[in-house]
Amino acid sequence: MYFRASFCAAWLPLLMEPALESVLFVVIGSRWLPYIFLEMSLDKSLFQSVKKAVETLYGQTVDDKLIQLQATRKDFEGDLTLVVFPFVKMSKKKPEETAAEIGDELMKIEGAVEKYNVIKGFLNISISKSNWVAQLNAMLADEKYGTKAVTADAPLYMVEYSSPNTNKPLHLGHVRNNLLGYSLCKILEANGLRVVKTNIVNDRGIHICKSMLAWKLFGNGETPASSGKKGDHLVGDYYVKFDKEYKAQVNDLMAKGKSEEDAKREAPLMVEAQSMLKKWEDGDPEVRKLWNMMNEWVYAGFDETYKRLGVGFDKIYYESQTYLDGKAKVNEGLESGAFYRRPDGSVWADLTKNGLDEKLLLRSDGTSVYMTQDIGTATQRFNEYDISKMIYVVGNEQNYHFQVLSILLDRLGFSWGKDLVHFSYGMVELPEGKMKSREGTVVDADDLMDEMISSAKEVSRELGKLDGMTKEEIDDIARICGLGALKYFILKVDPRKNMLFNPKESIDFNGNTGPFIQYTHARICSVLRKAAESNIALPSVLPADLDISEVESNLIQTLSNFPAVVAQAGAEYSPALIANYVYELVKQYNSFYHDFSILKEKDVQLAQFRLLLSKKVAAVVKTGMSLLGIEVPERM
Numbered sequence: 001m002y003f004r005a006s007f008c009a010a011w012l013p014l015l016m017e018p019a020l021e022s023v024l025f026v027v028i029g030s031r032w033l034p035y036i037f038l039e040m041s042l043d044k045s046l047f048q049s050v051k052k053a054v055e056t057l058y059g060q061t062v063d064d065k066l067i068q069l070q071a072t073r074k075d076f077e078g079d080l081t082l083v084v085f086p087f088v089k090m091s092k093k094k095p096e097e098t099a100a101e102i103g104d105e106l107m108k109i110e111g112a113v114e115k116y117n118v119i120k121g122f123l124n125i126s127i128s129k130s131n132w133v134a135q136l137n138a139m140l141a142d143e144k145y146g147t148k149a150v151t152a153d154a155p156l157y158m159v160e161y162s163s164p165n166t167n168k169p170l171h172l173g174h175v176r177n178n179l180l181g182y183s184l185c186k187i188l189e190a191n192g193l194r195v196v197k198t199n200i201v202n203d204r205g206i207h208i209c210k211s212m213l214a215w216k217l218f219g220n221g222e223t224p225a226s227s228g229k230k231g232d233h234l235v236g237d238y239y240v241k242f243d244k245e246y247k248a249q250v251n252d253l254m255a256k257g258k259s260e261e262d263a264k265r266e267a268p269l270m271v272e273a274q275s276m277l278k279k280w281e282d283g284d285p286e287v288r289k290l291w292n293m294m295n296e297w298v299y300a301g302f303d304e305t306y307k308r309l310g311v312g313f314d315k316i317y318y319e320s321q322t323y324l325d326g327k328a329k330v331n332e333g334l335e336s337g338a339f340y341r342r343p344d345g346s347v348w349a350d351l352t353k354n355g356l357d358e359k360l361l362l363r364s365d366g367t368s369v370y371m372t373q374d375i376g377t378a379t380q381r382f383n384e385y386d387i388s389k390m391i392y393v394v395g396n397e398q399n400y401h402f403q404v405l406s407i408l409l410d411r412l413g414f415s416w417g418k419d420l421v422h423f424s425y426g427m428v429e430l431p432e433g434k435m436k437s438r439e440g441t442v443v444d445a446d447d448l449m450d451e452m453i454s455s456a457k458e459v460s461r462e463l464g465k466l467d468g469m470t471k472e473e474i475d476d477i478a479r480i481c482g483l484g485a486l487k488y489f490i491l492k493v494d495p496r497k498n499m500l501f502n503p504k505e506s507i508d509f510n511g512n513t514g515p516f517i518q519y520t521h522a523r524i525c526s527v528l529r530k531a532a533e534s535n536i537a538l539p540s541v542l543p544a545d546l547d548i549s550e551v552e553s554n555l556i557q558t559l560s561n562f563p564a565v566v567a568q569a570g571a572e573y574s575p576a577l578i579a580n581y582v583y584e585l586v587k588q589y590n591s592f593y594h595d596f597s598i599l600k601e602k603d604v605q606l607a608q609f610r611l612l613l614s615k616k617v618a619a620v621v622k623t624g625m626s627l628l629g630i631e632v633p634e635r636m
Contacts, residue, residue, distance in 0.1 A: 045110070045112065046069065046080065046110060046112060046113075046125070047067060047069065049106055049109055049110035049113075050067050050069070050082060050102070050106065051064070051067060052109060053102050053105035053106050053109060053110075054067075054087055054090065054102060056105060057091070057101055057102065057105055058087070058090040058091055060090050062087075066086040066087070067082070067086075068082070068083040068086070069081070069082055069083075070083065071557075072124050072125075076117075076119060076124050077117055077124060077126065078116070078117065078124030078125055078126050079125060079126055079127045079553070079557060080124075080125045080127065081122050081123065081124050081125065082099075082102065082122070082123040082125065083121065083122060084098050084099040084102065084121045084122060084123055085121045087102070088121070095120055095121030096118050096120060096121070098121075099118040099121065099122065099123040100118050102123055103116035103118065103123050103125070106125065111128070111131075112127050112128055112131040113125055113126070113127065113128070114126045114127060114128040114129075127553070129546065129547065129548050129553060130544040130545065130546075132548065132552075132553040132556045132557070133542050133543075133544055133546050133548065133556075133609070134544060135556055135557075135559075135560055136542065136556050136559070136609075136612065136613060136616065137541050137542055139556075139559060139560070139616055140542075140612055140615075140616055145562065145563070145616075145619070145620065145623070146190070146562040146563045146566050146620065146623055146624075147189075147190040147191075147566060147623065148190065148191055148192035149192065150189055150192055150193065150194055151192070152194075154192055154193050154194045155193055155194065155388035155389070156193075156194045156195075156196065156385060156386055156387055156388050156389075157188050157193050157194070157195050157196070157387070157388060157389045157390075157391060158195075158196045158198055158381060158385060158387045158389070158390050158391070159181055159184055159185050159188070159195060159196070159197055159198065159391045159393060159423075160181070160198050160199065160200060160390075160391065160392050160393060160394075161177055161178060161180065161181020161182065161184075161197075161198075161199065161393035162174065162177060162178050162181065162199045162306075162311075162313070163177070163199065163200050163201075163202065163394065164199075164201060164202065164302060165202045165203075165205075165207055165208070166201060166202065166203045166208055166211075166232075166235070166294070166295050166298040166299075167207045167208050167210065167211040167235060167236065167239045167298075168211075168232070168235065168236035168239050168442075169230065169232035169233050169236045169301060169302075169305070169444055169445065169446065170232070170302065170305050170444075170445040170446075171442035171443055171444055171445055172428055172430070172442065172443040172445065172448060172501065173395070173427065173428055173442075174445060175309065175428075175445050175448065175486070175490065176425065176428045176490050176499075177393055177394070177395070177425070178306070178309060178311045179309075179311070179487050179490050179491055179575075179628075179629065180393055180423070180425055180490075180491070180495055180575060181197070181311070181393040181423075182197070182310075182311040182312075182629050183491055183575040183578075183627060183628050183629050184391070184393065184423065184573055184575065185197045186626070186627045186628075186629065187566065187569045187570050187575060187578065187627050188570055190566050190570070190627055191566065191567060191570035193570075196314045196315060196385060196387075197312065197313045197314045197315075198313055198314065198315045198316070198317065198381070199313045199315075199316045199317070200316075200317045200318070200319065200322075200373075200374075200377055201299075201316060201317070201318050201319065202319050202370075202373075203295055203318050203319055203320050204280065204291075204319050204320045204323065205277065205319070205370075206273060206274065206277050207239070208291070208295075209273045209274075209276040209277045209280065210239055210242040210243075210246075210273050211235050211236075211238045211239040211242065211294065212238075212276060212287075212290050212291060212294055213242060213269065213272055213273050213276055214238035214239065214241045214242035214245070215235070215238045215290075215294065216290065218238070218241055218245075219238065222234065223297070224297050224300075224301075230300075230301040230304065230446065231294075231296070231297025231298050231299075231300050231301040232297070232298045232300075232301030232302055232305070233301065233444070233446075234297060235294055235297055235298050242269065242273075245269055246267055246269045246270060249263075249267040249268060249269055250263045250264055250267050251263075253266060253267060277367060278365060278367065281366070281367055304446075305445050305446055308446075308449060309445070309449070309483070310483065310629050310631075311629065317377050317380065317381070319373045319377070322373055322376035322377040322379075322380055323368045323372055323373045323376055324376065325375075325376035325377075325379050325380060326368060326371075326372035326373050326374070326375040326376025326377070326379070327362065327368055327372055327376070328376075329375050329376065329379060329412055330347055330361045330362055330368075330372055330375065331347075332412070333349075333361075333408075333411065333412050334347055338411045338412060339361060342364075344364040345364040345365075345366070346360060346362060346363055346364040347360075347361045347362040348360055348361060349361055349404075349408055349411070351404065351407060354407055356400075356403070356404065356407075359371060359404050359408070361408075370401070371401070371404065371405065371408070374401075374405050375405070375408060375409065375412070378390070378405070378409060378414070378420075379414075382414070382416060387416070389419065389421060390416065390419075390420050390421065391421040391422075391423050391573070392420065392421065392422050392423060393423045393425065394422060394423070394424070394425075395424070395425055395426070395427060396424040396425060396426055396427070396496075397427070398422070398424075399422065399424055402420065402422035402424075403422075405417075405420065406418060406420050421573075423495070423573050424496065425495040425496060426493075426495070426496055426497045426498035426499060427498045427499075428490065428498070428499050428500075428501050429498065429499070429500055429501070430443060430500070430501060431500065431502060448486065448503075449482070449483065449486065451503060452482035452483060452485055452486045452503060452506070452507065453478050453479050453482035453483070454478075454482070455482065455485075455503065455504075455507045456477075456478045456479075456481040456482035456485060456507055456515070457474065457475075457477075457478035457482070459507050459508075459509065459515075460474075460477060460478065460481060460636075461474075463509060465477075465509075465519070465636055469635075473635075476633075477633055477635075477636060480518065480631045480632075480633050481507075481514070481515050481518060481633075481636075482507070483630075483631075484514035484515065484517075484518050484625075484630045484631060484632075485506040485507045485513060485514040485515050486503075486506060486514075487514065487628060487629060487630050488506070488513060488514030488517065488579060488625075488628065488630060489501065489502075489505070489506035489513065489514065491575045491576060491578075491579050491628050492512060492576055492579035492580055492583070493576055494574065494576050495573070495574060495575065495576060512580070512583045514630060516583075516586065517582055517583060517586050517621060517625065517632070518625075518630075518631075518632050518633055518636065519636050520586045520589060520590060520621065521586075521618055521621050521622060521625075521632040521633070521634075522632070522633050522634060522635055522636035523593070523636075524589075524614045524615070524617060524618040524621075525618060525634040525635070526635070527598055527599065527611070527614055528611065528614065528615060528618070530599055531598075531599060531611050534599065536599075536607065536608070536611065537608075538608055538611055538612055538615075539608055539612075542605075542608070542609055542612060543605060546605060546606065546609050547606075548606075548609065549596070551591070551592055551595065551596070552592065552596070552609075552610075552613065554588070555588055555589065555592055555613060555617070556613070558584070558585055558588055559585070559616060559617065559620055561581070562581070562585075562620050562623075562624070565577055565578060565581040566578065566627070569627075575627070575628055578624050578627050578628060579624075579628055581624065582620075582621055582624040582625060585617065585620065585621065585624075586617075586621060589614070589617045593614075596610065598610045598611060598614065
């Protein structure tokens with residue numbers, strides 16, 4: 001493995017895994033990327049030839065990390081560029097002379113090198129057309145191109161995502177969370193890792209009691225069946241109802257002279273909700289019965305939304321089943337001196353030596369907090385699975401929480417505490433601003449999907465892309481395009497950044513959007529169907545002496561980068577790298593499609609080459625989009 005020291009930290013999680021030992025790093029633009037090599041890889045061969053050339057010319061052993069190959073800049077001639085400066089001390093000559101000597105030697109020993117040119121300390125190497133055809137042949141022969149098989153002894157990664165509360169339906173923020181988590185799991189699996197997709201449902205606590213109490217006081221026995229609402233929507237309505245009534249009580253108390261702090265604490269609804277929470281933890285039968293009923297309503301609603309969104313889980317944990325383990329661990333920490341109890345009976349962790357503050361772990365009445373539950377859930381998970389890496393997909397507003405969780409688990413004696421990964425992503429907002437669940441101003445996930453599918457159908461019809469289709473086909477295309485637009489628009493953004501979701505922009509059939517990529521895939525499928533209808537036979541292997549253009553060799557080179565991008569996306573936990581690679585590939589293919597004849601090409605072998613090139617582009621697009629959880633249609 002070869003890498004520049006200044007960048008190695010970002011790759012260490014990936015490099016430490018046995019499943020990813022055959023990684024070689026080269027420079028693409030200004031970034032270092034890994035190349036996962038086949039035995040006869042062009043890049044591996046060229047790398048070894050460069051090493052041999054330098055050693056032959058200057059009689060010195062070459063450290064592998066000195067060999068820096070990068071994609072040649074578009075404004076220069078060449079395919080790959082060798083950075084020559086590391087070898088100037090060996091040659092004792094100017095960079096230009098050193099580059100020319102290495103170039104001459106490569107022309108002698110490496111058949112893939114067709115010609116070269118020198119720009120200062122950079123050796124720009126042009127690869128022969130026959131080698132690009134060989135690259136394409138190798139890719140065509142690999143049905144799983146770009147991905148690695150998962151073996152039984154591969155490291156196990158557990159990824160937690162979604163983490164909903166059972167007091168409201170899933171909203172736009174949950175959509176980003178679920179899409180990132182699910183895509184990350186698929187990308188890790190594509191890198192040969194075993195993955196457990198997991199969810200923790202926050203099904204207990206004061207927020208749950210608020211919905212329960214509001215339904216008890218104002219619901220008049222309403223149910224999903226009687227109201228015609230999904231269960232999660234119905235419960236969410238009562239969460240909003242609680243907040244409305246609670247604010248009215250607070251304002252009333254403040255009008256009577258209470259301070260805002262006292263009014264919030266003494267409002268009858270809040271007092272009753274706190275009492276309900278205590279009864280729940282004490283196992284009160286009536287409270288538990290109400291809790292079970294309303295949670296079942298919510299679970300049914302969640303399942304429907306998850307299925308529609310195209311995400312799922314291998315294991316679901318429930319806070320109600322993990323918080324007691326967390327309390328037990330906190331009490332163990334109390335006994336060992338890791339934590340301390342205040343005079344009011346509450347239990348705290350002093351983190352001041354870690355540069356933080358003090359953290360509440362158990363309230364004075366003995367009830368637990370989120371941190372307690374996370375300690376219990378982590379304990380259960382590591383007892384049940386041989387986890388190599390635990391990844392939490394949670395928004396960046398929880399950065400402090402996971403920093404503290406890691407410290408507390410380490411303090412409790414868990415060796416894996418320090419290695420927990422918080423995949424911290426940015427918030428998603430709308431042009432109208434932030435969303436607030438309590439005020440009922442969130443963008444509901446179900447409503448959003450309805451809107452995206454409806455918009456996709458309308459736009460597709462206006463563009464004439466649905467002509468001649470049956471109603472069933474139209475509905476399916478609208479679903480695929482609508483959800484594809486939603487998913488792609490969210491996943492193409494660097495997950496660490498906040499983003500503005502604009503539904504109208506996402507559904508555009510031009511530009512960096514899901515529908516643009518989906519339409520290109522459908523276009524290629526159409527070309528391949530027409531070729532089959534015209535009885536154009538496609539060979540299993542293309543001849544090496546094809547006279548292909550620079551545009552076509554560049555397209556093959558972009559295809560050859562796909563394994564590197566998949567590996568990088570896994571190392572950096574970034575679906576955005578896959579999304580934007582696929583877009584660049586599609587954009588490049590569309591330029592080729594516009595300028596070159598395929599079905600009307602008179603040279604049969606060239607027509608076959610272009611069809612097989614198109615076929616591989618479609619395959620890589622389909623694989624890349626599947627890693628994002630996005631379907632691509634064959635007709636559109």
